[in-house]
Amino acid sequence: MRAILPIPVLIAWAMVVCGGAYAVTTCSGAATATADASQQDLAALKARFRRPESVPHPKANPLTPEKVALGKALFFDPRLSRSGSVSCATCHNPSLGWSDGLTRAVGFGMVPLPRRTPPVLNLAWGTAFQWDGRADSLEAQARMPITAPDEMNMSMDLVVERLKAVPGYAPLFRNAFGSEEPIGARHVTAALATFQRTLVSGEAPFDRWALGDESAIGADAKRGFALFTGKAGCAACHSTWRFTDDSFHDIGLKAGNDLGRGKFAPPSVTAMRYAFKTPSLRDLRMEGPYMHDGQLGSLEAVLDHYIKGGEKRPSLSFEMKPFEMSERERRDLVAFLETLKAEPAAITLPQLP
Incomplete structure (x- = not known):
């Protein structure tokens, strides 16, 4: 992971002083402008993850x-x-x-x-x-x-x-x-x-927060969202409302004989070797296992893997770079992931003919 899609905090605005070149009438006015700009940016970022209003069905196979x-x-x-x-x-x-x-x-x-x-x-x-x-x-x-x-x-x-x-x-x-x-x-x-x-995740606490309900998630989860979209770089691949880019990446897991997407790519396309589809993070099971082959058994192991940057090889995604994360940041990130879980929808088993 690498830092991508950070929430711009507009530090220059925060340093505005009365009488400066960018002063906005008064110091309190500058602070208000800074807050407004940051809130606008946060709202735009939330919109990238907002759930759609309808479910798509292809014209060749319409819903009935x-x-x-x-x-x-x-x-x-x-x-x-x-x-x-x-x-x-x-x-x-x-x-x-x-x-x-x-x-x-x-x-x-x-x-x-x-x-x-x-x-x-x-x-x-x-x-x-x-x-x-x-x-x-x-x-x-x-x-x-x-x-x-x-x-x-x-x-x-x-x-x-x-x-x-x-x-x-x-x-x-x-x-x-x-x-x-x-x-x-x-x-x-x-x-x-x-x-x-028709199998669609229900509304999660994150969805309510994305629509403006500030009480829907805690302060730790909000900090986790900032990490997810900023320093931790998770949103580089876990994007859109489903938290997946539907693409394929080698994230440096311990490799075996399974080449993933690379099995179907020309040998010269090294980027697809050991590349697997980005899984959605909606309704993520908190107890694991994780990854395409279940080799990471806990969220702690997943975080450790990304923090270390994965195994180095020619096909490793350029997004995979080591970074540091404190214990509090780890807890905040997990708290955010928990807000993507919705109450399971009740399903009635069919009576088979």
Whole structure:
């Protein structure tokens, strides 16, 4: 991390004296102008992280209640897996923040996988999916775990065959897509993607503060926000209302054989080696694990990693530079991160056909 997006404090204004070249009538007037300017800047910075008013859905796969209902049933249906015992919700459990709480995911046959299960919240605004970004849409992503041999280990043809054998699915697909023969692979992925786009974080204390409620978060969290957007440089990558830039960075973690985004880049593009997608910090689980492979087990370990600047190698992000942080600053930063947590939305499990 490096210092980026700092809150300008306009020190020159603070040093205005009566009779100086920039004096504003009186000393008290200068102080007022300084405060007003700082407040305006803070308001502009808050606006960068303000949650949007609506959820985007692509024209090629518009939102309908019927499609959401179908997608929800499919998301929780273990018949989409070869074993008949694993659903999307097995790993993306709503009671565990739409993840599984494990250091690394467990796949078909209880085989440990090399990466952690990412939450599926707020994906409607995403531009690249999976830790390495190999899916360019939620529709494309929905197919991947189903057909991956080490995950649900199915073919889409077999998925369609199984669903057609369940009488109760025919009306659900017909209501969602309106055709006489609607049960096809593209309908399955379209419904799953539509349902996932409805999974959106609720309003967090930070959101209320961003809209002007000064009592929504404490003074420690406000100092933490200044650190997040300033000295600590977190906002260099954890930007926008979701606190992610949807991009890929090598942050200097202990490297193994997983090249991340670098697997799909030409060998000459060294910046993508060991680069993984910036995770959102919304509804961050305070107990870990963290990073794409769960190698950091606590927030303290995460802070230590960034403060030290990561392992040095050619692909290391230029944002990764060592810096100092006091114990109070560490506490303030954690206090800010806690304000990004919303009350979990109640979800009713679907009655499967």
